[in-house]
Structure formats: C-alpha cells, structure tokens
Amino acid sequence: MSESSKQTRTPLIAANWKMHKIPPEAADFVSALKAAVLPLEGREVVICPSFTSLEAVRQAIQGTPFRLGAQNMHEQASGAFTGEVSASMLLAAGCRYVILGHSERRQFFGETHEWVNRKVRAALAAGLIPIFCVGEKLPEREAGQTMNVIRQQVRGGLQGFSSKEIGPLVIAYEPVWAIGTGKTATPAQAQEVHAFIRQIIVELFDASRAASLRILYGGSIKPDNIDDLMAQADIDGGLVGGASLESASFARIVSFQVSTPHVSTS
Ligand code: PGA
Numbered sequence: 001m002s003e004s005s006k007q008t009r010t011p012l013i014a015a016n017w018k019m020h021k022i023p024p025e026a027a028d029f030v031s032a033l034k035a036a037v038l039p040l041e042g043r044e045v046v047i048c049p050s051f052t053s054l055e056a057v058r059q060a061i062q063g064t065p066f067r068l069g070a071q072n073m074h075e076q077a078s079g080a081f082t083g084e085v086s087a088s089m090l091l092a093a094g095c096r097y098v099i100l101g102h103s104e105r106r107q108f109f110g111e112t113h114e115w116v117n118r119k120v121r122a123a124l125a126a127g128l129i130p131i132f133c134v135g136e137k138l139p140e141r142e143a144g145q146t147m148n149v150i151r152q153q154v155r156g157g158l159q160g161f162s163s164k165e166i167g168p169l170v171i172a173y174e175p176v177w178a179i180g181t182g183k184t185a186t187p188a189q190a191q192e193v194h195a196f197i198r199q200i201i202v203e204l205f206d207a208s209r210a211a212s213l214r215i216l217y218g219g220s221i222k223p224d225n226i227d228d229l230m231a232q233a234d235i236d237g238g239l240v241g242g243a244s245l246e247s248a249s250f251a252r253i254v255s256f257q258v259s260t261p262h263v264s265t266s
Contacts, residue, residue: 005211012237014046015244023056030060036251058094069097075118087126113156138177163205172239178219194234223252
C-alpha cells in the first residue's frame with residue numbers, strides 16, 4: 001500500500017497494562033501522561049487497564065482525547081459465567097476499545113480462532129472497537145510458517161463478517177517472540193507482515209477497506225524504536241506492554257516522530 005493511503009489513517013498508540021497497576025497508580029499515570037503529551041496532534045491514545053482500574057482511568061481521562069479500552073471480554077451478553085465481563089458492561093464502564101485474541105489469552109487461556117471470532121462479533125455488535133491480535137511464535141517463524149499462521153489467524157478471526165460489519169476494527173500484529181522479550185521485530189520484518197495482513201483484507205473484503213484499516217505493531221516497542229517502526233508504510237500505531245507502564249516512556253512513544261524523507265533541492 002502506498003504512503004498516500006497511510007496519511008488517511010489516524011495513528012493509534014495503545015497501552016496494554018496487562019495485570020499491572022491498582023487504581024491510584026493508574027490515576028497518577030494518567031496525570032503524568034496528560035502533562036507530558038497534551039495537546040495530542042494527529043494521533044489517538046488508548047489506555048487498557050485491568051478491569052479494576054477502568055473506573056479510575058475513566059475519571060482521570062475525562063476532558064482529554066485519551067480513550068479507554070479493556071483487555072478481554074466474554075462473548076455472551078449476560079449469563080451464568082462466573083468471573084467474566086460482557087461487552088455491554090465494558091461500554092457502560094466507559095470503554096470504547098477492547099483487546100481481543102491477545103497471544104497471552106490464546107496461550108494461557110486456550111482461546112481459539114473460533115472463540116476469538118465470536119468475541120469480535122459480540123464486541124462489534126455492542127459498539128466496541130476490537131483491537132484484534134495476531135502473531136506467530138518463534139518456532140513458526142523459524143520454520144518459515146509466519147505468513148501461513150497469520151493468514152489462518154486473520155481469516156479465522158474475521159470469518160463471516162462483511163466489510164461493513166468489521167467497521168472500525170483494528171488489527172494488532174504481535175509476533176509472540178517479541179512480546180516482553182526486548183527483542184523487537186525489525187521495521188522491515190514488521191512491515192512485511194503488515195503489508196501481508198493488508199493484502200488478506202483486500203482478499204477478504206476489498207481494497208478500500210484494506211486501505212482504511214489500522215494495523216498496529218506490538219512486541220517490545222520502546223522509546224528508541226517507535227520512530228523507525230512508525231516510518232513504515234503499513235504500520236499505523238503500536239500496542240505497547242512493558243514500556244506503557246511508566247509514564248515517561250509511554251509519553252515518548254506517544255510523541256513518536258516520523259521524519260519526512262529528505263528532499264533534494266539541487
Ligand atoms: P510488550 O507487550 O510491549 O511488553 O512486548 C506487548 C503486548 O503484549 O501487547
């Protein structure tokens with residue numbers, strides 16, 4: 001996809017706090033982030049705390065352009081599902097986004113393509129924007145299976161939807177070997193998979209849907225690699241774990257700068 005279609009997609013930086021931060025810590029983080037990055041220009045910021053800190057973050061971000069997201073949800077609207085939270089509950093708690101199919105959910109909680117597909121459907125039906133995660137494991141990459149794995153995950157998660165139904169859905173490409181390891185995919189490795197995902201969206205839906213879809217990279221994003229990642233034609237933002245826990249490093253990531261290519265005047 002060309003640089004010109006990239007200009008039409010608002011970059012999105014999302015903090016995935018995983019199982020970290022109690023409410024007062026969450027509120028302190030937002031105060032520091034506000035001081036460091038507002039006003040936001042040409043980018044969107046989403047904070048995804050644990051369920052117990054959603055309300056603290058909702059209050060803290062009032063009056064700012066920051067958005068609230070959750071890290072998971074159940075696909076049923078309500079019922080006897082002890083310990084689970086539904087899309088309508090997340091909406092009522094102030095969420096606009098929800099991370100779905102994160103590799104930790106797939107790995108530790110047994111989420112399958114079909115299951116993630118049902119969650120994506122329930123989130124969209126309720127009016128939440130899914131941040132739908134895909135990514136290959138190290139042995140899969142080493143066996144040359146990356147593109148097959150990604151194709152299965154994207155097709156599995158989005159099977160049965162029309163272009164209109166997927167609405168504002170966001171995809172996050174997170175190579176599992178890069179998550180929490182300090183080993184970031186190179187910008188070229190990430191770009192290759194992002195372009196491939198966009199091509200799958202062309203096949204599943206159409207070119208205009210593919211051109212408007214935001215695809216985030218995730219996996220050891222840090223202040224010192226975000227600019228190079230964001231310079232890639234098909235990278236539209238980041239899903240940030242470890243480096244989103246500290247306000248200064250997350251603020252630097254939110255403040256990414258993409259240098260414009262040098263234009264010779266001679
Ligand atoms: P990381 O996590 O930035 O700590 O690698 C990213 C994620 O799991 O979303």
